[in-house]
Amino acid sequence: MKTFEELGIAPNILRAIEEMGYENPMPVQEEVIPYLLDEVRDVIALAQTGTGKTAAFGLPVIQSIDIKQKVPQALILCPTRELCLQIAGDLADYSKYIEKLRVLPVYGGSSIESQIKSLKRGVQIIVATPGRLIDLINRNTVDLASVKYVILDEADEMLNMGFSDSIDEILKQVPDGRSMLLFSATMPKEIAKITRKYMHEPKEITIGRKNEGSNNVKHVYYMVHAKDKYLALKRVADYYPNIYGIIFCRTRRETQEIADKLIQDGYNADSLHGDLSQAQRDYVMQKFRIKNIQLLVATDVAARGLDVDSLTHVINYGLPDDIESYTHRSGRTGRAGKTGTSIAIVHIKEKGKMREIEKIINKKFEEGTIPTGQSICEKQLFNFVDQLEKVKVNEDEIASLMPSVYRRLDWLEKEDIVKRIVSLELNRLLDYYRDAEDIEVPTGRFSKDEKRGERGDRGERRSGGDRKSVRTAEKGYSRLFINIGRTDGINPATLMGFVNDFVDNKVRIGRIDLMQNFSFFEVPEKESNKVIKSLRNTEYNGRRVVVEISQGGQSNGSGSRGNRSESRFSGGGDRGRKGSSDNRKSRKR
Numbered sequence: 001m002k003t004f005e006e007l008g009i010a011p012n013i014l015r016a017i018e019e020m021g022y023e024n025p026m027p028v029q030e031e032v033i034p035y036l037l038d039e040v041r042d043v044i045a046l047a048q049t050g051t052g053k054t055a056a057f058g059l060p061v062i063q064s065i066d067i068k069q070k071v072p073q074a075l076i077l078c079p080t081r082e083l084c085l086q087i088a089g090d091l092a093d094y095s096k097y098i099e100k101l102r103v104l105p106v107y108g109g110s111s112i113e114s115q116i117k118s119l120k121r122g123v124q125i126i127v128a129t130p131g132r133l134i135d136l137i138n139r140n141t142v143d144l145a146s147v148k149y150v151i152l153d154e155a156d157e158m159l160n161m162g163f164s165d166s167i168d169e170i171l172k173q174v175p176d177g178r179s180m181l182l183f184s185a186t187m188p189k190e191i192a193k194i195t196r197k198y199m200h201e202p203k204e205i206t207i208g209r210k211n212e213g214s215n216n217v218k219h220v221y222y223m224v225h226a227k228d229k230y231l232a233l234k235r236v237a238d239y240y241p242n243i244y245g246i247i248f249c250r251t252r253r254e255t256q257e258i259a260d261k262l263i264q265d266g267y268n269a270d271s272l273h274g275d276l277s278q279a280q281r282d283y284v285m286q287k288f289r290i291k292n293i294q295l296l297v298a299t300d301v302a303a304r305g306l307d308v309d310s311l312t313h314v315i316n317y318g319l320p321d322d323i324e325s326y327t328h329r330s331g332r333t334g335r336a337g338k339t340g341t342s343i344a345i346v347h348i349k350e351k352g353k354m355r356e357i358e359k360i361i362n363k364k365f366e367e368g369t370i371p372t373g374q375s376i377c378e379k380q381l382f383n384f385v386d387q388l389e390k391v392k393v394n395e396d397e398i399a400s401l402m403p404s405v406y407r408r409l410d411w412l413e414k415e416d417i418v419k420r421i422v423s424l425e426l427n428r429l430l431d432y433y434r435d436a437e438d439i440e441v442p443t444g445r446f447s448k449d450e451k452r453g454e455r456g457d458r459g460e461r462r463s464g465g466d467r468k469s470v471r472t473a474e475k476g477y478s479r480l481f482i483n484i485g486r487t488d489g490i491n492p493a494t495l496m497g498f499v500n501d502f503v504d505n506k507v508r509i510g511r512i513d514l515m516q517n518f519s520f521f522e523v524p525e526k527e528s529n530k531v532i533k534s535l536r537n538t539e540y541n542g543r544r545v546v547v548e549i550s551q552g553g554q555s556n557g558s559g560s561r562g563n564r565s566e567s568r569f570s571g572g573g574d575r576g577r578k579g580s581s582d583n584r585k586s587r588k589r
């Protein structure tokens with residue numbers, strides 16, 4: 001193994017990374033750094049987050065910057081604001097001893113004016129999310145003509161988020177003779193297209209095997225009826241008392257529902273999804289990072305910016321619609337040399353999807369048995385006893401209190417005291433599980449709910465709350481939900497104008513139904529995906545816009561899973577979120 005110095009890293013950067021504790025290069029750094037320092041080169045690297053890729057591209061890029069030139073010389077594109085800030089922060093750390101090197105993060109959701117001011121003052125490295133960079137390009141406030149390096153980080157995520165057109169547009173603005181690096185955890189066809197179009201004889205390197213999840217991750221599935229999914233989740237959480245994990249749900253609504261239920265049931269949980277404001281998301285992420293929250297219930301998109309190395313578990317509350325997302329989800333555990341478990345709580349209909357995932361991760365799911373009440377109680381007990389043994393006793397602080405405690409407990413034998421301590425901790429759990437039946441494992445026949453279409457655990461609430469008529473779209477049209485309505489000052493004309501501001505070649509808009517806090521509008525079925533993609537990451541009066549197919553919104557009336565139900569929002573309470581949990585010590589069930 002070579003040292004950073006042997007790879008050609010300059011002394012002023014060496015000093016900074018040594019202070020950061022980087023002693024030896026990680027494999028991706030060993031491969032990429034000397035290659036890039038050499039000359040103009042293109043690289044495709046299949047590498048997951050946590051492999052050291054930021055330094056792999058960051059160090060040679062920083063070293064190649066001409067600080068006398070106050071123009072952008074390197075452009076790093078990444079999918080989320082959080083990753084953008086993280087990369088910019090890392091680059092600032094690496095370049096701590098390079099005076100006058102300026103790195104600017106540009107991302108949506110923060111003041112564009114101050115980003116423009118910084119650009120005017122002169123920066124050499126821009127780290128950007130594609131949407132905001134396009135905004136800046138359109139305002140003629142950023143000049144990419146001197147860019148020597150383009151890095152696409154988490155390229156597959158950017159494509160998943162619908163940034164393909166934006167990336168195309170951005171790449172047209174940078175000169176041909178630049179080095180381009182593309183980092184991706186997976187290699188879908190769309191990435192191959194980009195590489196063919198924009199890269200010249202790229203060097204392809206793979207850290208870990210292609211499209212394979214981390215070897216430190218065990219993949220386990222629990223097969224249950226849809227109606228039992230939540231119960232199974234609770235049992236898994238109970239069985240691992242020290243769990244620190246993310247529970248992935250498919251939709252924002254499901255995410256909030258599951259988080260609310262867990263909080264109500266006394267778990268130390270909270271939610272993270274796109275209906276929360278940026279400030280709320282930052283707050284939840286910070287609480288999770290410092291382990292004030294044990295279980296984070298999240299959507300794939302919202303969790304992207306969260307970089308935590310020590311997750312014990314990832315729980316798939318159902319498998320993702322897009323099976324490639326499974327690699328990203330499970331890759332969040334088993335990092336930094338630790339082992340982790342990716343759990344999938346699935347029902348029989350998802351078996352086919354599981355097989356497809358196995359092909360991608362090149363591993364088999366192990367079948368898990370839902371823990372019984374008895375095994376959970378035992379596990380919790382031993383965990384508690386373990387804590388009791390290891391607890392740090394602060395002799396000085398309790399010394400003055402102990403005599404009266406001893407006096408009070410004088411009449412009890414040691415065994416009695418231990419029994420009482422254990423009961424204090426476990427009685428509630430024992431009460432809950434005493435008569436709890438084991439969760440039935442499906443035998444292959446679907447329950448009534450499952451036949452209706454994967455909605456078992458929601459059916460109950462639906463039947464009570466639906467409006468009588470849920471409108472379906474005109475023939476050939478899709479009905480879309482948008483989270484802006486009359487209170488946002490919108491009318492049919494402004495809504496049409498807003499939509500067509502973002503959709504290429506304008507789209508024909510059919511029926512529009514304006515509500516107080518949200519609206520529905522219809523577009524030709526064939527164009528619905530384009531419209532949804534085009535409006536992703538847009539804002540209306542400073543608020544992030546959400547557009548989805550509304551439930552029952554297809555003209556054939558089939559709807560699609562996890563879509564917006566019109567009835568859910570009739571109270572207009574779609575913006576708020578329920579209170580977050582405190583760090584609870586004991587759980588009620």
Ligand code: AMP
Nearest residue numbers: 022023024025026049050051052053054
């Ligand atoms: P990344 O994949 O760039 O997000 O890096 C994952 C983690 O590894 C980050 O916490 C980095 O600070 C850390 N890291 C990167 N390179 C090294 C290195 N050579 N030695 C030690 N830690 C590193």
